[in-house]
Amino acid sequence: xxxxxxxxLLALGALVPLVAAYFLRRRQKPVVVSALFxxxxxxxxxxxxxxxxRFTREASLLxxxxxxxxxxxxxxxxxxxxxxxxxxxxxxVDGGLSMSARDAExxxxxxxxxxxxxxxxxxxRATQVTVLATGLSPRVLAGPEAEPxxxxxxxxxxxxxGADHDPMPSLLWAQELAGGxxxxxxxxxxxxxxxxxxxxxxxxxxxxxxxxxxxxxxxxRRDEGRATTVTLWVARFGQGPDSVDLRVRALPGTGAKQxxxxxxxxxLPDEGTATVRLTFQEAGDVEVSLPDDAxxxxxxxxxxxxxxxxxxxxxxxxxxxxxxDALERFLQASPEVARxxxxxxxxxxxxxxxxxGTDARVTVGAxxxxxxxxxxxxxxxGHPLLDDVQLxxxxxxxxxxxxxxxxxxxxxxxxxxxxxxxxxxxxxDLSRSNVQRxxxxxxxxxxxxxxxxxxHEGFARRQLLLGEPLEVVTEAGARYTLVExxxxxxxxxxxxxxxxPPSGPGRYVLExxxxxxxxxxxxxxxxxxxxxxxxxxxxxxxREAVVEAAGGNASERAWWPLVLLLCAVLADLYxxxxxx
Numbered sequence: 001x002x003x004x005x006x007x008x009l010l011a012l013g014a015l016v017p018l019v020a021a022y023f024l025r026r027r028q029k030p031v032v033v034s035a036l037f038x039x040x041x042x043x044x045x046x047x048x049x050x051x052x053x054r055f056t057r058e059a060s061l062l063x064x065x066x067x068x069x070x071x072x073x074x075x076x077x078x079x080x081x082x083x084x085x086x087x088x089x090x091x092x093v094d095g096g097l098s099m100s101a102r103d104a105e106x107x108x109x110x111x112x113x114x115x116x117x118x119x120x121x122x123x124x125r126a127t128q129v130t131v132l133a134t135g136l137s138p139r140v141l142a143g144p145e146a147e148p149x150x151x152x153x154x155x156x157x158x159x160x161x162g163a164d165h166d167p168m169p170s171l172l173w174a175q176e177l178a179g180g181x182x183x184x185x186x187x188x189x190x191x192x193x194x195x196x197x198x199x200x201x202x203x204x205x206x207x208x209x210x211x212x213x214x215x216x217x218x219x220x221r222r223d224e225g226r227a228t229t230v231t232l233w234v235a236r237f238g239q240g241p242d243s244v245d246l247r248v249r250a251l252p253g254t255g256a257k258q259x260x261x262x263x264x265x266x267x268l269p270d271e272g273t274a275t276v277r278l279t280f281q282e283a284g285d286v287e288v289s290l291p292d293d294a295x296x297x298x299x300x301x302x303x304x305x306x307x308x309x310x311x312x313x314x315x316x317x318x319x320x321x322x323x324x325d326a327l328e329r330f331l332q333a334s335p336e337v338a339r340x341x342x343x344x345x346x347x348x349x350x351x352x353x354x355x356x357g358t359d360a361r362v363t364v365g366a367x368x369x370x371x372x373x374x375x376x377x378x379x380x381x382g383h384p385l386l387d388d389v390q391l392x393x394x395x396x397x398x399x400x401x402x403x404x405x406x407x408x409x410x411x412x413x414x415x416x417x418x419x420x421x422x423x424x425x426x427x428x429d430l431s432r433s434n435v436q437r438x439x440x441x442x443x444x445x446x447x448x449x450x451x452x453x454x455x456h457e458g459f460a461r462r463q464l465l466l467g468e469p470l471e472v473v474t475e476a477g478a479r480y481t482l483v484e485x486x487x488x489x490x491x492x493x494x495x496x497x498x499x500x501p502p503s504g505p506g507r508y509v510l511e512x513x514x515x516x517x518x519x520x521x522x523x524x525x526x527x528x529x530x531x532x533x534x535x536x537x538x539x540x541x542x543r544e545a546v547v548e549a550a551g552g553n554a555s556e557r558a559w560w561p562l563v564l565l566l567c568a569v570l571a572d573l574y575x576x577x578x579x580x
Contacts, residue, residue, distance in 0.1 A: 008075030008553035014068050022061050029253035059575050067568035081443040088145060089126035090174045091155070094167065095133040095503070097529040098189055101295045103209050110160050112207045113187040117155055121148045122394065131155050134465065135303065136501045138170040146175055150375065151261050161297065161504040163467030168196075175199040183542065191538040200544040201547035208535030211294035212238030215530035217273055218465060219523060221286060221303040226282040230303060232276045234290070236268040238376050243267045244290060246276060250283035253305060254405045257282070278492040286384035298530045301523050311337050316354030322430040324365045327353055330445050337449065351452040354401070361422070362448055365577050366399030366429040373410035380407050385416070385424065385447045389440050397432035422455065424448060424527050454496055458510060458518030470499040472510055483509040
């Protein structure tokens with residue numbers, strides 16, 4: 001039990017005159033009546049002046065004492081099992097990568113935010129603290145309504161490495177958690193943009209500093225046989241150096257005895273990015289680093305081996321020379337496509353092209369009497385195999401209609417069909433057509449390769465940047481789990497499942513029934529977070545902090561003592577009237 005206003009207990013002093021009045025009796029004048037039946041109950045009366053004697057209305061005295069005690073408890077603001085004063089503080093911390101930027105003394109913005117958060121908790125004398133981190137998917141770091149020490153400890157272990165995002169969903173969520181009597185503090189590194197409407201109880205504090213920065217804004221790795229090609233994009237934000245030394249180290253891969261390290265002197269343009277492309281032989285993981293600056297995190301990445309999903313393509317025997325030549329030209333210019341047998345260390349799926357009548361996944365060719373069409377062509381809208389396929393000006397020679405659902409038709413002729421098991425039939429004689437000479441041909445084959453890659457279990461892409469969504473392919477009837485740097489979470493759905501963008505960089509593993517299926521890497525690169533020129537310091541106070549604090553304290557007073565007081569007074573009136 002605790003009291004918000006202990007001076008209210010002075011009301012208990014009213015018990016002294018109350019008890020004294022029950023012990024004190026005065027002499028009363030005799031009353032003459034005509035009959036004794038007019039007296040309901042004989043009462044003793046004082047024969048002389050006032051004197052102390054035993055009272056006879058114990059029930060009435062107890063009820064009046066109870067009423068005085070209830071009034072005193074209400075005035076003292078009694079609390080049963082909770083502190084007399086309760087204040088809820090909601091701390092919202094920016095989870096963007098720019099919060100890891102350092103000032104001239106080497107102190108990060110996030111470290112200053114931790115100090116400011118501890119100061120806010122102490123100044124507000126908060127009894128409950130909730131900590132939220134903004135991001136593409138807002139998350140709770142502590143709480144809701146956790147102990148202040150536990151909330152600050154959770155903030156100490158938090159790392160801000162997320163992509164650029166809008167903080168307003170997190171701030172609106174904080175407003176709901178704060179309710180009518182709590183306050184909100186947002187700690188970030190930039191001032192609110194002009195015209196942004198903030199919650200009335202929010203205090204926006206920017207702790208950043210405008211700095212120049214040189215960063216990697218993108219990185220890509222491509223493995224072709226024993227050769228590894230690394231492509232890097234470097235940008236300068238602000239008045240930084242005109243050039244920088246880029247260090248690239250390729251660790252030894254399978255069969256290699258030692259790694260390779262190169263230092264590239266990169267000239268940085270005033271606008272745009274500088275592109276660096278390097279090739280290594282039998283490389284394992286590739287480590288890339290820039291000299292440390294205001295934000296070292298965006299200058300260091302590791303590109304693991306097998307970062308792309310190679311797709312093995314086989315051409316079956318029996319293809320006509322025109323069909324084989326057209327397919328060969330496409331495969332030579334198509335990235336992330338491998339020819340030949342699968343290697344031991346990289347799992348590859350097979351996409352086979354073959355003539356009509358074979359079990360190839362994609363059949364190319366025409367049988368029967370040839371018929372040539374120059375339009376009009378009718379395509380099934382919305383089908384992924386026909387994305388951006390334009391057949392205007394195409395001369396298409398087809399044969400007998402293939403089995404399956406028609407996707408492209410010309411009159412009664414079926415030019416492209418798809419069976420229920422996913423097999424695709426291209427009913428075309430390329431020796432008499434010109435479709436292979438226009439853009440429709442590579443676009444159509446690229447869509448076929450894309451859909452074949454998507455149908456393979458695992459990640460659609462094994463290397464992503466911050467803010468890009470994760471796409472995985474799962475099989476029906478199996479249980480999948482995504483293992484991420486922050487923990488584990490189940491994956492629901494079958495087929496292509498689009499997951500929200502990861503909250504931070506790192507290694508992500510897809511498991512099926514506890515077995516590893518595929519691995520993806522999220523790189524800590526985001527050009528908008530690397531641009532520190534717009535960061536700064538500012539403190540925007542809450543608009544309704546004082547009004548809400550007063551209303552919140554008033555609404556916390558307990559009302560049950562007043563109910564007890566009312567019940568005691570009514571019971572005393574009933575007892576007194578009955579006795580009288």
